[in-house]
Amino acid sequence: MADPRFFSVHGPFTLAELAKLSGAGLGSPADGSAVVRDVAPLESAGAADIGFLDNRLYADVFAVSKAGACIVEPRMAAKAPRGMALLLSKSPYRDYARVAAAFYPDSDAADVFDASAPVHPSARIGKDTVLGPGVLVGAKAEIGRGCRIGAYTVIGAGVVIGDDCVISSHVSLSHALIGNKVTIEAGARIGQEGFGFAPDGEGYLKVPQLGRTIIGDDVLIGANTTVDRGSGPDTVIGPGCMIDNLVHIGHNVELGRGCIMAGQVGFAGSTKLGEYVMAGGQVGFAGHLRIGRGARIAAKSGVMRDIPDGATYAGFPALPVRDWHRQTVALTRLVKGKRRDG
Amino acid sequence: MADPRFFSVHGPFTLAELAKLSGAGLGSPADGSAVVRDVAPLESAGAADIGFLDNRLYADVFAVSKAGACIVEPRMAAKAPRGMALLLSKSPYRDYARVAAAFYPDSDAADVFDASAPVHPSARIGKDTVLGPGVLVGAKAEIGRGCRIGAYTVIGAGVVIGDDCVISSHVSLSHALIGNKVTIEAGARIGQEGFGFAPDGEGYLKVPQLGRTIIGDDVLIGANTTVDRGSGPDTVIGPGCMIDNLVHIGHNVELGRGCIMAGQVGFAGSTKLGEYVMAGGQVGFAGHLRIGRGARIAAKSGVMRDIPDGATYAGFPALPVRDWHRQTVALTRLVKGKRRDG
């Protein structure tokens, strides 16, 4: 379930109620009486949870999911695990958005702070931690020992920060669990809602973003970098990662230990990096990729496919670097030929 | 004229006075006595306004403009509409900057807030709207009902915000009109001066930025995204647009209804998008383009030309996506050929 430090779950609902409020159909009449207590990603859902399948990349996860219920397209129904109740929908993602909003109607609530109590009475601040002027700390937030928090930084309700962290001025933190010895530069935005919405008629329906941002020990986050929280799964920055300025990390991205991301790198959602991946400045990663341990990606590349362990890639679309060099050379020759003709 | 909620106009000036202060020449001696009350874009200027023509893309607009006066290069003088008074200049944009600065000497004034009255007495705040700690609201600003405004957000004089908006912490808003149900994530910068200046000797002369940023209903603006105000025309984000984190939208850009812009997309000035355009992460748009309704642009593309309705483009420079795929395949073959030779 969504972390109760950050989200309050409503319900439970019967599947019949969820069918009605979402507009989806029941897989069978008997499914309507199933009781659903929460939404969850298919890979971690249990018997009282409802998930959804929208992207065929995840069909294998669906086939073995322990979710009690799932929102799927009718043609996928046959692949459901035995005993799973179904909501059938032409737009599973949109209907999931409606269901999730029923369970979590307040998921996008901005933190409310009280100017008369900048540090909420229920928050815990460790020994030798110094808060700059104007720092706000929300209800039940926990900050460890020996931290320095810069002026006007806003720490949302339930956020946990470890020991010996240096967080600069003007930082926004919400829905986040942060390790020890983490440095966050000025203006970074951590844990805000990701970019999740489904087409709904002429507009878009926002999908509740119910995950967290989890940052390991010894991480550096650069100035004005943004790390969205997960949509259900978490967004995870592994221990020892070094993230430069103005980097954008979308929801559900996972970086393994010791990754280095130079300035202005960007991630669409749900891509997963192994340990010690390095990406040069302005690299872009498409969504839902797997990047192997120790992979290196040259600056400004556009990564559109998985990359194996230890490989070095470059270009747009990114290729093994030797192929990219060959392309560059071939292009140069091609032009020289044209020039001779011209 | 520039919106009086945000800008105070000086003047009027005779064209002779404007010629003197800008260094431009009069189209004819009789033009000198024309009275000019304001600057305005050629497409919306009236008889008491002066515009300028610097970019030949807009020669057609010039030829039918109702502006009372215009700053143009001498070679364009013959194309002026009948009765338009002219200032002749080798550097119309620079001389416009001088003229505009005479009418609007305070256009770049930072908002002055009073710490003893964080919400200006002349501002209006709707029912059930909650302001976080440290929120500043300038003179005559209007905020609708049911809004939540995050800590330390700064709302400049004259800004209008509709109902049911969620604006997070550390946001800067100025020179902006914002609809209903708009979400703005932390650290977004809306309505600041655009990137406008003209060469002037060894340096640059800043061009007063006299437009606004107009944001429609149901828009999402991501964390640390920047939307400059218009230079004279407005910058417009249509209803229902979804803009991700760290996007840069330059002055005079217009997005139609329901456009989706992924993370780190960037726009030079004055490009106009139809409805429901989608751009993947890190796409760049050159200036002064027209992008058709429903166009889709693949991540990391560089768009240098207009795109027709409904087309899908990719690459740098961006091409119809099938051509781009063919190029990619052709390049791969080319390299394989070289490899066999090698």
Place this chain on the structure above:
Amino acid sequence: MADPRFFSVHGPFTLAELAKLSGAGLGSPADGSAVVRDVAPLESAGAADIGFLDNRLYADVFAVSKAGACIVEPRMAAKAPRGMALLLSKSPYRDYARVAAAFYPDSDAADVFDASAPVHPSARIGKDTVLGPGVLVGAKAEIGRGCRIGAYTVIGAGVVIGDDCVISSHVSLSHALIGNKVTIEAGARIGQEGFGFAPDGEGYLKVPQLGRTIIGDDVLIGANTTVDRGSGPDTVIGPGCMIDNLVHIGHNVELGRGCIMAGQVGFAGSTKLGEYVMAGGQVGFAGHLRIGRGARIAAKSGVMRDIPDGATYAGFPALPVRDWHRQTVALTRLVKGKRRDG
């Protein structure tokens, strides 16, 4: 030495002490008694300073350096100037990090402000300068006359700002010297630590960033742009430079007078631009390059090599623009050929 307005030097140390704490070896036993008072870049180091050589691009600087001591790989020892004491290391950059941290253990200390004295008593604020609500000014900072400083902007200890500057809201300034008539838009981050660290076992060791950010007169810095301070040398933005929104400028970058950088341009470290260089939006510059006076780089290019004075480059990797156009045309023909075959 590092500017004492921003950094406090510890020591002195003998080279034997530095060898012990860094794990590096002494070039000769006699070198151990050398007294070292500071770290410094090789190009500006003096007889009491220790530098390091990690990047062979700088071997020539090493060969003529006046540094009293240097950390180098053993194979470079023979190229040392006469009389230079040496620390021999397989990882000069990592061992420099350890040495520099001994001299400057507090280099990453966040500014500590006192909420009861938002303007430190030792700071100097010029006549007719207006500070918005919540502005913080650190110890011994100096702000000139006629400046307007926006709400919640944080100005670190020792920062110097000239006359007639307009600094918007939510700006972070530290370790910076800023000229006259400078405009800084909302949310810009100036002078924070650069992206410097050395591999150290399974993790990374942060390298103290001991330089400053120096901004000349008449500069414009856009919203949410980041300009890191130098690592030892300074980061320098020459007079009259125009920098758009969301630009990232890494440590030790130098921009000559009058450069224009459009939105989302990014720089890796230590690249140096001559005067009046123009770069379009989203251009990326690799590190350690020299870009000639008056060079122009088309939007979205990736610059991987030096560019001569006055040249126009485009593409990725960036080429002279005519070659890039030829490539584009050749690619188009190649594809047309394939299409006919298909």
